[in-house]
Amino acid sequence: MGEVALTAAGLYVIVLLRAGGTFAVGWLAGAGTRRSRFAERISAAKFRRAERAIQRWGAPVVAVSFLTVGFQTVANFLAGSMRMPLSRYLPALFVGGAGWALVYATAGIGALHMLARLFAERTVLGVAAVAGLLLAVCGVAVYRRRNASPARGDAEAGEPEGPHRAV
Numbered sequence: 723m724g725e726v727a728l729t730a731a732g733l734y735v736i737v738l739l740r741a742g743g744t745f746a747v748g749w750l751a752g753a754g755t756r757r758s759r760f761a762e763r764i765s766a767a768k769f770r771r772a773e774r775a776i777q778r779w780g781a782p783v784v785a786v787s788f789l790t791v792g793f794q795t796v797a798n799f800l801a802g803s804m805r806m807p808l809s810r811y812l813p814a815l816f817v818g819g820a821g822w823a824l825v826y827a828t829a830g831i832g833a834l835h836m837l838a839r840l841f842a843e844r845t846v847l848g849v850a851a852v853a854g855l856l857l858a859v860c861g862v863a864v865y866r867r868r869n870a871s872p873a874r875g876d877a878e879a880g881e882p883e884g885p886h887r888a889v
Contacts (some may be wrong), residue, residue: 730827737788737819741798745811746801772796776804781814788818789825 772793775783784806787797801811841848 726831727828729831730823733823734819735828737822738815741788741794741815741819744795744798745802745806745815749805751803753803772800773804775880776800776806781806781810784811784814785818785821788822794822 772783772787776797781801784797784801787794798815801814837851838846840851
C-alpha cells in the first residue's frame with residue numbers, strides 16, 4: 723500500500739471517529755445545550771450561520787464542511803443537536819471524511835517531503851521556514867483572540883428565538 727493511501731486510510735479512520743463523536747455529543751446534548759451554560763457560545767455568529775446552512779441545505783453542508791477550517795466541528799455538532807437522521811448524516815460523513823482525508827494526506831505528505839528536502843539541503847532555511855510558520859500561526863491566533871467580538875443574542879441579529887429543528 724502506498725504512502726498516500728496508508729496515510730489517507732489512517733486519517734479517514736480518525737475523521738470518522740472524531741466527526742462521528744462530535745455528532746453523537748450533539749445528539750446526546752440535544753436541545754438541553756441551548757439552556758445550559760454553553761448557550762452563549764452556541765448563539766455565537768459561527769453557530770447561527772452553521773445552523774441556518776444546515777436547515778436550508780441539510781446533509782450536503784455537513785459533507786462540504788470537511789473541506790473548511792473551523793466550520794467542520796460546528797456543523798457536525800449542530801447536525802447532531804438538530805437530530806439529523808442517520809440515514810442522511812452517515813453518507814455526508816463518509817463522503818466528506820474521505821475528501822478531508824485525501825486532501826490532508828496528499829498536502830500533508832507533500833509538505834513533509836518538501837520540509838525534509840529543505841532541511842537536508844539547507845538546514846538554516848528549513849529552521850527559518852518552520853519558525854516563520856509557527857510565528858504566523860501564533861500571530862493569527864493572537865489577532866483572532868483580540869478581535870473576537872462578544873456574542874450577540876439571536877434577538878439582536880434579527881433572528882427568531884428558540885431552537886430550530888428542521889433538517
